[in-house]
Amino acid sequence: MWKKVLLMSDAAVAIVDAPRRLDAIDRKILTVLQDDASLSVAEIGDRVGLSSTPCWKRIQRMEAEGIILRRVALVDQNKIGLGISVFVSVESGDHSDAWLKKFADAVSAMPEVMEFYRMAGDVDYMLRVVVADMQSYDIFYKKLISAVALKNVTSRFAMEKIKSVTALPVPAISAA
Amino acid sequence: MWKKVLLMSDAAVAIVDAPRRLDAIDRKILTVLQDDASLSVAEIGDRVGLSSTPCWKRIQRMEAEGIILRRVALVDQNKIGLGISVFVSVESGDHSDAWLKKFADAVSAMPEVMEFYRMAGDVDYMLRVVVADMQSYDIFYKKLISAVALKNVTSRFAMEKIKSVTALPVPAISAA
DNA sequence: GGTGAAAATTTCGAAGG
DNA sequence: CCTTCGAAATTTTCACC
Numbered sequence: 272m273w274k275k276v277l278l279m280s281d282a283a284v285a286i287v288d289a290p291r292r293l294d295a296i297d298r299k300i301l302t303v304l305q306d307d308a309s310l311s312v313a314e315i316g317d318r319v320g321l322s323s324t325p326c327w328k329r330i331q332r333m334e335a336e337g338i339i340l341r342r343v344a345l346v347d348q349n350k351i352g353l354g355i356s357v358f359v360s361v362e363s364g365d366h367s368d369a370w371l372k373k374f375a376d377a378v379s380a381m382p383e384v385m386e387f388y389r390m391a392g393d394v395d396y397m398l399r400v401v402v403a404d405m406q407s408y409d410i411f412y413k414k415l416i417s418a419v420a421l422k423n424v425t426s427r428f429a430m431e432k433i434k435s436v437t438a439l440p441v442p443a444i445s446a447a
Numbered sequence: 448m449w450k451k452v453l454l455m456s457d458a459a460v461a462i463v464d465a466p467r468r469l470d471a472i473d474r475k476i477l478t479v480l481q482d483d484a485s486l487s488v489a490e491i492g493d494r495v496g497l498s499s500t501p502c503w504k505r506i507q508r509m510e511a512e513g514i515i516l517r518r519v520a521l522v523d524q525n526k527i528g529l530g531i532s533v534f535v536s537v538e539s540g541d542h543s544d545a546w547l548k549k550f551a552d553a554v555s556a557m558p559e560v561m562e563f564y565r566m567a568g569d570v571d572y573m574l575r576v577v578v579a580d581m582q583s584y585d586i587f588y589k590k591l592i593s594a595v596a597l598k599n600v601t602s603r604f605a606m607e608k609i610k611s612v613t614a615l616p617v618p619a620i621s622a623a
Numbered sequence: 624g625g626t627g628a629a630a631a632t633t634t635c636g637a638a639g640g
Numbered sequence: 641c642c643t644t645c646g647a648a649a650t651t652t653t654c655a656c657c
Contacts, residue, residue, distance in 0.1 A: 290526045301527070304520035308484065311633060325642055327635065338526045344480035345516045346615050350466050351477070353615055356564060358534070358573050375609050382616035386575075388532060388605035397534050397603065399562075399575075403618050427573065429564035433551050437613055439522050439529055440558035442579055487650060501625055503652070 290336055296321065297329055298441045301338070304330070305438035308342040345437065353401050355408055356429040359415075361396040364422040377418040383411050466512055472497065473505055474617045477514070480506070481614035484518040521613065529577050531584060532608065535591075537572040538599040546595065553594035559587050 293301070299319040303310065310318075316326035333339045348356075363370065371389075378387050378398065386399040402408045408426070416424060469477070475495040479486065486494075492502035509515045524532075539546065547565075554563050554574065562575040578584045584602075592600060 293527065301520070301522055305522055306519065307517060308520040309518040312635090313633075322643060323633090324635080324644085328641090331635090336526070338523055340521045340523055341483060342485040342518060342520050343482065343613055344477070344484040344518050345613060346477055346481055346617075347514055347516055348615055350512070350514045351469065351474075351615065352618050352620075358564075358566075379610045384610060385612055385615070387608075387610035388534075389607040389609060390534075391604045391606050394603055396609075397605070401615060427570055428567045429573070430567050431565040432563075433565060433572075434555045434560060434563035436561050437519055437521060439524055439527065439561070439577060441522075442528050444528075488652090489650080498626060499651085500627080500653090504624090507652095 290338060292444070293333075293338070297333065298443075300326065300329055301333070301441050302438070304339065304342075305441075348401060348432075352403050355402050355404060356432065357398075357400045357402070357408060358427045358429070359398040359400055360394040360423075360425040360427070361398065361421055362393075362423040363395045363420075365420060366395075370419065374419045378415070381411070381414065383407075466514060468620070469509075469514070473509065474619075476502065476505055477509070477617050478614070480515065480518075481617075524577060524608075528579050531578050531580060532605040533574075533576045533578070533584060534603045534605070535574040535576055536570040536599075536601040536603070537574065537597055538569075539571045539596075540598040541596060542571075550595045554591070557587070557590065559583075 296319050300315060303315050303318055311323075312327045312330065313323040315330075316323045319326065321329075330339070348354075363374065374396075375387075378384055378396075383400045383402050384398050385401055386397075388397045389395065390397055400408070400411060402411055412424075412426065415421075472495050476491060479491050479494055487499075488503045488506065489499040491506075492499045495502065497505075506515065524530075539550065550572075551563075554560055554572075559576050559578050560574050561577055562573075564573045565571065566573050576584070576587060578587055588600075588602065591597075
């Protein structure tokens with residue numbers, strides 16, 4: 272399988288990895304849809320200066336290309352009793368592929384984990400975890416450290432959510 | 448203003464802060480909508496065992512109550528050229544209200560900042576920042592440290608996004 | 624609360640410049 | 641690549657359990 276990738280021409284790689292440059296209208300559509308995906312196509316068209324059919328086609332195309340991943344509802348964390356956000360830094364002693372696979376699978380399967388990144392530098396992994404209360408966090412923590420061997424785990428608790436958005440800052444010129 | 452809060456009865460506080468307990472069907476609806484908000488009400492109703500009118504009413508109610516905040520489109524970060532995610536830890540020397548207000552306003556206004564929390568413990572603030580490349584990060588960093596006086600800023604760069612979701616783990620029993 | 628069906632909107636594709 | 645137009649599907653409301 273790796274051979275296939277290594278043998279791919281730059282052009283082929285480009286087809287897979289680099290989407291076309293989005294024009295100003297597509298970028299506007301993304302900005303609008305990231306803010307409110309419940310708008311009708313006609314309304315979005317109005318805001319970006321298009322009638323509904325071309326606007327609809329552009330949206331369809333960006334969905335087909337995977338630029339628009341999905342439409343979701345955002346829920347108020349506190350209103351459903353999830354009062355605690357925790358940033359967890361993990362250092363792993365073991366850096367083998369097998370270990371990583373096991374760790375990644377275990378952590379990905381935990382619904383409390385909303386974000387999970389492999390990092391450069393002193394911390395090996397960062398997690399953002401959401402739970403109802405300290406007791407739930409303790410249960411989560413035990414589950415985490417019992418899943419695989421970890422060298423160090425640091426939990427930092429959020430006191431106040433000052434900003435949290437899902438809308439990416441659509442660049443003036445996208446995708447090199 | 449604080450007097451008002453301190454004088455509020457538990458019942459009054461409860462009215463403001465604790466929404467009704469969601470039943471099993473409402474929780475199912477939230478789970479479905481957090482995964483796919485493009486489904487028709489009829490389809491959602493099917494999945495949770497309801498016909499479309501009652502399902503629609505429950506969704507309307509949860510929107511009115513602010514449990515469902517909004518519907519948004521999620522966009523692929525890499526496909527629009529935003530290759531870099533950074534977790535930024537900030538220690539502030541100054542802990543005055545005025546300083547916090549200024550810092551919170553400045554950081555909230557930066558579109559690169561997707562999450563921004565005030566923390567307990569050794570780190571005062573945590574940010575998750577998304578930018579196109581290192582040069583953009585450098586520009587962001589300079590903007591950040593020039594906005595207000597900071598004691599210490601640590602940037603940790605993500606190498607790989609292993610998991611990232613917006614769907615909260617809807618608890619079996621919500622909102623105490 | 625819930626059901627079923629009619630009325631109002633919206634989506635999506637065809638025809639054409 | 642855009643506009644107009646219309647059929648099909650969906651959302652939303654209403655009368656009734």
